[in-house]
Amino acid sequence: MPDARSGSAARLLASEAVLLRRASALSVLAGLLWLPMAWGAADMLSAMIEKRAAGPASLWLLGGAGLLRLALTLVAERLAQRAGRIAVGRLRGELLEHVALRAARSRAGAIATLAGDQLALLGTFAARNALIRDRSLAVPLAVGAAAFASAWAAGLILLVAGPAIIVFMVLIGQATGRASRAQLGEMANMGALLADRIGALPDIRLLDAVPALSRGFRMAADRLRRRTMRVLGIAFLSSAVLELFAALGIAMMAVFCGFSVLGEIGTGTWGGPLGIRPALFLLLIAPEFFQPLRDLAGLWHDRAAAEAAADILVDELAPAKMLPRDAAAKGPSGLALRGVSLRGLDYPDLELLPGEALVVTGPSGAGKTTLLRLLAGLETPDGGEVMRPSRARLGWMPQSVHFLDASLEDNLRLGRGGDLGPALAGAQAAHLVDVLPQRLETRLGERGAGLSGGEGRRLTLARALHGQPDWILADEPTADLDAETAARVIQGLLAAHRAGAGLVIATHDGALIRAIGREYRIGAA
Numbered sequence: 440m441p442d443a444r445s446g447s448a449a450r451l452l453a454s455e456a457v458l459l460r461r462a463s464a465l466s467v468l469a470g471l472l473w474l475p476m477a478w479g480a481a482d483m484l485s486a487m488i489e490k491r492a493a494g495p496a497s498l499w500l501l502g503g504a505g506l507l508r509l510a511l512t513l514v515a516e517r518l519a520q521r522a523g524r525i526a527v528g529r530l531r532g533e534l535l536e537h538v539a540l541r542a543a544r545s546r547a548g549a550i551a552t553l554a555g556d557q558l559a560l561l562g563t564f565a566a567r568n569a570l571i572r573d574r575s576l577a578v579p580l581a582v583g584a585a586a587f588a589s590a591w592a593a594g595l596i597l598l599v600a601g602p603a604i605i606v607f608m609v610l611i612g613q614a615t616g617r618a619s620r621a622q623l624g625e626m627a628n629m630g631a632l633l634a635d636r637i638g639a640l641p642d643i644r645l646l647d648a649v650p651a652l653s654r655g656f657r658m659a660a661d662r663l664r665r666r667t668m669r670v671l672g673i674a675f676l677s678s679a680v681l682e683l684f685a686a687l688g689i690a691m692m693a694v695f696c697g698f699s700v701l702g703e704i705g706t707g708t709w710g711g712p713l714g715i716r717p718a719l720f721l722l723l724i725a726p727e728f729f730q731p732l733r734d735l736a737g738l739w740h741d742r743a744a745a746e747a748a749a750d751i752l753v754d755e756l757a758p759a760k761m762l763p764r765d766a767a768a769k770g771p772s773g774l775a776l777r778g779v780s781l782r783g784l785d786y787p788d789l790e791l792l793p794g795e796a797l798v799v800t801g802p803s804g805a806g807k808t809t810l811l812r813l814l815a816g817l818e819t820p821d822g823g824e825v826m827r828p829s830r831a832r833l834g835w836m837p838q839s840v841h842f843l844d845a846s847l848e849d850n851l852r853l854g855r856g857g858d859l860g861p862a863l864a865g866a867q868a869a870h871l872v873d874v875l876p877q878r879l880e881t882r883l884g885e886r887g888a889g890l891s892g893g894e895g896r897r898l899t900l901a902r903a904l905h906g907q908p909d910w911i912l913a914d915e916p917t918a919d920l921d922a923e924t925a926a927r928v929i930q931g932l933l934a935a936h937r938a939g940a941g942l943v944i945a946t947h948d949g950a951l952i953r954a955i956g957r958e959y960r961i962g963a964a
Contacts, residue, residue, distance in 0.1 A: 447746055447749035447750055447752075447753050448561060448564055448565075448742065448745040448746050448748075448749040450749075451526075451530060451561065451749050451752065451753075452522075452526050452561070452565050454526070454529060455522040455523075455525055455526045455529075455565065458518055458519075458521060458522035458525070458569075459518075459519065459522050459565060459568070459569040460569075461518055462515045462516075462518035462519040462522065462566075462569040462570060463515075463569045463570070463572065463573045463574075464573075465511045465512075465514055465515035465518070466511075466512070466515040466519075466569065466570045466571070466573070466574045467573050467574050467577045467578070468511055469507075469508045469511035469512045469515060469574075470574045470577065470578040470727075470731065471577065471578060471581055472504045472505075472507060472508040472511070473504075473508070473578075473582075473724070473727050474581060474582070474585055474724065475500045475504045476500065476501050476504045476505055476508065477720055477723040477724050477727070478497075478500060478720055479496075479497040479498065479499070479500030479501035479502075479504070480497075480501050480719075480723060481716050481717070481719035481720035481723055482494065482497040482500075482716055483497050483498070483501065484719050485714075485715045485716035485719055488715055489715065515569075515570055516566075516570065518569075519565070519566035519567075519569040519570050520566050522565055522566065522569065523561075523562035523563065523564075523565040523566040524562060526561060526562055526565050527558050527559060527561060527562035530558055530561065530752065531554050531558055533756065534550070534553065534554055534558070534752065534755060534756065535554065537755065537756055538550055538755070550755070553748070553751055553752060553755060557748040557751060557752075558748065558752070560741070560744045560745050560748045561745050561748055561749060561752075563741055563745070564738075564741045564742055564744070564745030565745075567738055567741050568738060568741070568742065570734075571731065571734045571735055571738045572735070572738065574731050574734075575731035575732060575734060575735040575738075576731075578727065578728075578730075578731045579597075579601055579728050579731055579732065582597070582724050582725075582727055582728040583597045583598065583601070583728065585720075585724060586721060586724065586725075586728070589713075589717045589720060589721055590695075590699070590707055590708045590709065590713055590717065590721065591707060591708070591709065592695055592699075592706070592707025592708070593692060593695060593696070593707070593721050593725075595707075596688060596691045596692050596695065597688065597692075597725070597728050599688075600684050600685070600687060600688030600691075600729075601688075601728065601729075601732065681732065681733055682733075684729075685726075685729035685732070685733065688725065688728075688729060689725050689726060689729070692721060692722065692725040693722060693725075695707060696713060696718040696721050696722055697718075699712060699713035699718065700712065700713055700714070700715060700718045772793060772826075772827075772828045772909070773790065773791050773792045773793050773795075773826070773941075774789070774790075774791040774814055774826065774827050774828075774910065774941070774943065775788075775789060775790040775791070775824075775825070775826035775827075776788055776789040776790075776810075776813070776814075776823065776824075776825055776826075777823055777824045777826070778822060778823035778824065779813065779820045779822070779823035779824070779825060780820060780821050780822045780823055781806075781809060781813065781818060781820045781821050782809075782821065784805075784806045784809065784961075786806070786810060786813075786823075786961060787959070787961070789959060791941060791943070793909060793941060794936075794939055794940070794941050795941050795942075795957070796936050796941065796942035796943075796944075796955045796956075796957060797942065797943050797944070797955065797957050797958070797959050798944050798945075798946055798951060798952050798955045798957065798958050798959070799811070799943065799944065799945040799946070799958075799959050799960075799961065800945075800946065800947070800952065800958055800959070800960045800961075801960050801961040801962035802962050804962075805961050805962025806961055806962065807914070807945035807961065808838065808914050808945060810945070810961065811912045811913075811914050811943065811945055813825050814827055814833075814910075814912055814943060815827075815830065815833055815835055815912050816830045816833075827910075828909055828910065831906075832908055832909040832910065833908055833909070833910050833911075833912060834902075834903030834904060834905075834906070834908035834910065834911040834912065834935075834940070835903055835912055836896075836899050836900055836902075836903040836911065836912065836913040836914065836916055837899070837914050838914040838915040838916075838918060840895035840896060840898075840899055845882065846877075846879060846880045846881065846882055847872070847875065847878075847879050847880070847881050847882070847898070848879035848880065850898075850902065851863075851879075851898070851901055851902050851905055852905065853902065853905075855905060855906045857905065857906060859879070859901070859905060861904075862901040862902070862904040862905035862906075863901045865900075865901070865904045865931050865934050865935055865938075866897045866898070866900040866901035866904055866928075866931040867897060867927045867930065867931055868894070868897040868898050868900070868901045871894050871897065871898065893920045893921065893924030893925075893927075893928070896916060896917075896920065896924070896928055897924075897927065897928060897931065900913075900916065900928060900931050900932070904931070904935055904940075907938075907940070908940060909940065909941060910940060910941040910942070910943065911932065911935055911936075911940050911941070911942050911943075911944075912943050912944075913932065913942070913943075913944045913945070913946075914944075914945045915945060915946055915947070915948075916928050916929075916932065916944060916946070916951075917929065917946065917948045917950075917951055918946075918947070918948070925948065925950070925951075926950070929950065929951055929954055932944065932951075933954060942955065
């Protein structure tokens with residue numbers, strides 16, 4: 440990803456360039472069609488004023504060009520919006536893949552805000568930029584040329600008013616960029632704060648920290664309010680400046696055309712007084728000269744917000760300490776640690792052959808969960824080497840029961856095919872599916888609503904067993920379970936071991952330690 444700040448949004452959208460160029464070309468063509476439409480309308484109006492018959496060509500110009508303009512505008516908008524959706528989906532995928540492979544854990548709230556609201560700003564910018572940027576150059580130039588061809592004074596009026604708008608837009612746009620970056624920074628902080636505090640609500644209540652938390656939220660919300668109002672204030676200022684110059688330009692055009700038609704102004708034309716038809720034509724095209732500049736002013740604000748979001752995304756996608764990507768899964772292989780250290784913890788060397796079993800013991804906080812994450816490829820060590828098979832050949836059973844917002848079948852399969860029956864039977868969980876209201880189609884929620892802790896553990900064991908992994912890594916599989924449920928979970932693990940799967944289990948459970956027989960102790964004795 441590029442390091443340079445300027446134009447980060449455009450570089451991130453390079454993959455959708457073809458669609459965006461097509462949308463831009465159609466938008467420019469649709470904008471230019473206003474000239475023949477205006478000429479046809481001016482001819483018809485002048486014919487009514489002069490009490491003469493308008494030629495059929497005028498009607499064809501107005502109607503035909505109008506229908507073609509409408510069709511081109513609709514197609515251009517659809518192409519631009521499609522490109523914006525594709526870009527947002529692609530960038531979200533790149534972001535989530537990068538975060539998943541990153542060794543250091545990211546702030547979930549900040550990542551969620553970036554992947555949601557902030558990346559949506561890039562999609563909006565992509566669509567609007569395609570429709571506006573080139574049109575805002577081509578249409579004013581064409582309208583200005585047509586105005587000069589009708590009366591040089593009319594072209595001069597537009598030539599004076601147009602650049603003044605652009606100069607003010609650039610100056611105000613720079614302030615908008617700074618304000619938008621500050622606002623998005625506050626939005627990211629607010630999102631991260633909400634996500635982190637929601638996850639810690641039980642601890643917050645136990646510590647009676649709700650008043651302090653409320654004060655923190657009020658302060659964060661007030662900072663975001665001030666940043667947002669600053670952005671809105673700049674937007675209103677830029678709109679006021681734009682409308683002032685546009686109104687002055689159109690008013691000057693109207694005064695010139697009116698007095699020229701009345702014969703009060705004898706200069707400013709290419710010879711003789713200005714006729715009614717060219718005067719009406721100039722009055723019809725003058726607003727169209729300023730409309731693309733109005734659109735461009737709005738695009739400046741979208742661009743500032745998109746650039747701020749793009750800068751945040753570039754930072755997130757910057758090279759960092761990453762987890763290794765798995766090669767294609769091969770035959771069963773062992774597990775080994777050699778000189779491994781992580782966050783100040785040094786792990787004794789370890790070597791396990793395929794199919795062996797081991798329990799990892801030690802006091803709380805000694806690093807048992809971290810060891811399992813190292814073996815699973817979910818962490819990368821600061822030093823040393825971890826030997827393991829592909830993650831596709833590992834069954835992972837975390838301590839906390841967690842389900843995706845999907846059906847139970849999707850949670851158990853995780854994209855893998857095959858029959859779920861053996862895994863459910865091995866975990867002694869088949870009967871749990873039978874009592875659920877929609878069986879495998881039941882959605883349990885993230886915490887497995889409706890299931891006890893032991894039932895949730897058995898389903899996570901079934902998920903780990905599905906696909907017949909070479910190794911099962913289980914973190915405290917019997918913690919907080921009654922003796923009967925714990926015994927069933929142990930039986931499921933031992934059955935998988937007898938079928939050929941290797942086991943590495945972090946536990947304090949004496950019954951599980953005795954059942955495995957081989958112990959790997961870390962931390963103080």
